[in-house]
Amino acid sequence: EAQVTQNPRYLITVTGKKLTVTCSQNMNHEYMSWYRQDPGLGLRQIYYSMNVEVTDKGDVPEGYKVSRKEKRNFPLILESPSPNQTSLYFCASSSRPRGLGKEANYGYTFGSGTRLTVV
Amino acid sequence: EDQVTQSPEALRLQEGESSSLNCSYTVSGLRGLFWYRQDPGKGPEFLFTLYSAGEEKEKERLKATLTKKESFLHITAPKPEDSATYLCAVQADGNTGKLIFGQGTTLQVKP
Numbered sequence A: 001e002a003q004v005t006q007n008p009r010y011l012i013t014v015t016g017k018k019l020t021v022t023c024s025q026n027m028n029h030e031y032m033s034w035y036r037q038d039p040g041l042g043l044r045q046i047y048y049s050m051n052v053e054v055t056d057k058g059d060v061p062e063g064y065k066v067s068r069k070e071k072r073n074f075p076l077i078l079e080s081p082s083p084n085q086t087s088l089y090f091c092a093s094s095s096r097p098r099g100l101g102k103e104a105n106y107g108y109t110f111g112s113g114t115r116l117t118v119v
Numbered sequence B: 001e002d003q004v005t006q007s008p009e010a011l012r013l014q015e016g017e018s019s020s021l022n023c024s025y026t027v028s029g030l031r032g033l034f035w036y037r038q039d040p041g042k043g044p045e046f047l048f049t050l051y052s053a054g055e056e057k058e059k060e061r062l063k064a065t066l067t068k069k070e071s072f073l074h075i076t077a078p079k080p081e082d083s084a085t086y087l088c089a090v091q092a093d094g095n096t097g098k099l100i101f102g103q104g105t106t107l108q109v110k111p
Helices: none
Strands: A006-008 A010-013 A019-025 A031-038 A041-050 A053-056 A077-078 A087-094 A113-117 B004-009 B010-014 B019-026 B030-038 B045-050 B056-059 B062-066 B072-074 B084-090 B105-111
Touching: A006 A087, A006 B010, A010 A019, A019 A031, A019 A087, A019 A113, A041 B084, B004 B084, B010 B019, B019 B084, B030 B062, B030 B072, B045 B056, B045 B062, B072 B084
Parallel strands: A010 A113, B010 B105
Antiparallel strands: A006 A019, A019 A077, A031 A041, A031 A087, A041 A053, A087 A113, B004 B019, B019 B072, B030 B045, B030 B084, B056 B062, B062 B072, B084 B105
């Protein structure tokens, strides 16, 4: 089954304790992204990657790191988590657009989410 | 600045009562506009991608349309199982990895 898998689904941690949320996709997608979702703020992009070893900042990258050493994996790293990083996190992946307009033929698949609480 | 605004914020319908959700966008060249459905506590589920003004796509009771400034998600004769939050997102030309989401419209369909 084509899917994006995130782990863990739920995580409670303490301020300052480094953590990693894993994301893996089995669709051979070039593009991968991380988002956080907060009430009243919607989905905001943290980081994205267009291919192996190519990453770029989204709208809210502060306090996060990512790496893309393999095409299928895109872990999200919080080196020193703080309470304001308590949120629902989603990973997503997509194939590269194949052209312009309808020829592009692409769309993003999201994981089931990781609910992180930092106390 | 690229921006996406969805309206209304919340919508309550009776079963069978058709309506439309709006997504207005400002982007420097549109690569694609996406519609998603999200159930509480779950990841967004892909519905449609629209690429150019005039394009339309349908799936069961849902139909998405696109103009140069906005997109509509038309829901025909909705059922209670259509209750969810519907999200719109845009990807600009050149920013091939960046996706900007609207706040979403929460739809409740009562039997």
